[in-house]
Amino acid sequence: MSNEPRTLMYREALNEALMEEMRRDDTVFVMGEGIAERGGSYKVTAGLLAEFGEKRVIDTPLAEASFTGAGIGAALTGMRPVVELLFIDFALLTLDQVINQAAKLKFMTGGQGNVPFVMRTQGGTGNGVAAQHSQSLEAIFYHAPGLNVVMPSCPHDAKGLLKTAVRHNDPVIFIEHKLLYMNEGPVPTDDYLIPFGQGDIKRRGSDVTLIAWSNMIPRSLTAADKLAAEGINVEVVDPRTLVPLDKELILDSVRRTEHVVIVQEAVRRGGVASDIASIIQAEAFDYLDAPIEIVAGLNTQIPFNLTLEAACVPQEDDIIAAVKRAVYA
């Protein structure tokens, strides 16, 4: 069988991952709002009902806390649920179940039970859907010990990481981005998995290490192309999973380039970028040639107006300016 990659959209790649995992293992099931007949808002679960039936493709009532909790309970007793939260903003309703139950059950029981539970959700700005539908909240899950936090930036990674998530024996928060679903990219034909904790260099460069994830990757890659035209070679590093974090890949790049820019869409305060910066300065301080630059969302709510919305999150120009500050400092 040839393994010529095809071009798939991010949402199609996710769909394939679910299809394949559900065929492979009949303990895998999906559950969420409008995911069965409707196939989900972004069509990630399209076609699952037809193939796997109502028993494994479940439309829930609007009851996020409890269908999430039900997924965790099912996971504890041998199932592999993939629960969908339409927007990460609604995942806030599930925090007791996710952080107090899913993340802790293994620990609190002295290792008696596993929780192979996946929450798929979606965040970020870009559609003018305002303050309750646009947040980037990965830091909340990143902060809580016991959760894998996965944020794929392209179709290839989306598929390989979701398959790994389904097979993982500990809870996974799998965060997609609303602007990525229609993005296309090559996806291998053969079965493949991407291990957690293994980042990827999306662009090689020698002048500066730019660390980003999710939708900040395509944006940073465009910025990097423009900077290349000005003679600045940016290395774009995508950790892909924030927990576990591929520290070695990041530190190795930093040791080579000696300059660092970290780009996150989430608000600046208390974000993952600050934590990565602290790791770099603790472990590669001697290599740094300039202060670490962080480009992040403003510490505010996401407004409805599109111009205001854009002003709240990093844009290409902000990334370019930060790279220049880092390199010319």
Place this chain on the structure above:
Amino acid sequence: MTHDKDRLLSFYHRMLMIRQFEERVKMMFLEGIMPGTIHQCQGQEASAVGVCFALNEKDVITSTHRPHGHAIARGLSVESLMHELFGKSTGCCKAKGGSMHVGDLDQGMVPAIAIVAGNIPLATGIALSYKMRREPHVAVSFMGDGAINEGAFHEAVNMGAIWKLPVLYVIENNRYAASTSIEKMTALDKLSDRAAGYGIPGVTIDGNDVEAVYEATQAALAGARAGDGPTLLELETYRITGHSRRDPCNYQPPEERELAVKREPLGRFTGKLLEAGLATQAELDEIAAAVETEIDAAVESAKAAPEPLPEDALEDVFA
């Protein structure tokens, strides 16, 4: 028809205003000249108007992701709404909220909450504050049929009940939560039966009959103001438009939809007014023309209104 002509025509005027506002917004949305998303209420005008017209000026409503009708019924101008939907700084929420968050505290409407059921505890709390300060107002929480399956509904209604708060919980049962039909989400036939679980009265009525809605609301408000606590009021209705932008509604069976279109509140009320001789077609046409003029003006002024400035993003946030 038990109400006087002025009141009946005011019901008509406001329901028509909502319908025409929604139709115009839908058109502009499909043309792509409006940003974001929209959840519209064509077919549910009677519940918004019947409830809000029974309120006093200082009463407060909390609303949902589908708030345009509630806002217009509560008295927000179509101009301030249209400006908000266009994302202009002159909108009711200065372009920060958009379609899903319209509101105006001075007009008795908390900016709408787009987290399903997130608005219900707020109404309980507003009622609590009225009771603590011995103010004679009532809080009203609108919600969809889907919202009653959220934990927040249960917790908030229970507190309203045990503390006998001046609050009214209004379910607009349009039979669907997005594309999922009500049969898939609850084992109950009558949603107001939930009231028994909280020890409060539950009432189910035809939510497409504006007069009936008005009267049922009045009765519930009287109880709330008298210290008897909340009522759970279920208004049976139907959404004759998409759940949100570009929803083709193919989950609504055609026969069900056809029937619902026949039962939609505005056409029914128009027929009733004409049959009872309470209004002439000419009078209704005059009202319709005035509505069109007001909406035209709102659209024109919204298009011309100023955009907010990027630095406004940092205003009104405690940071």
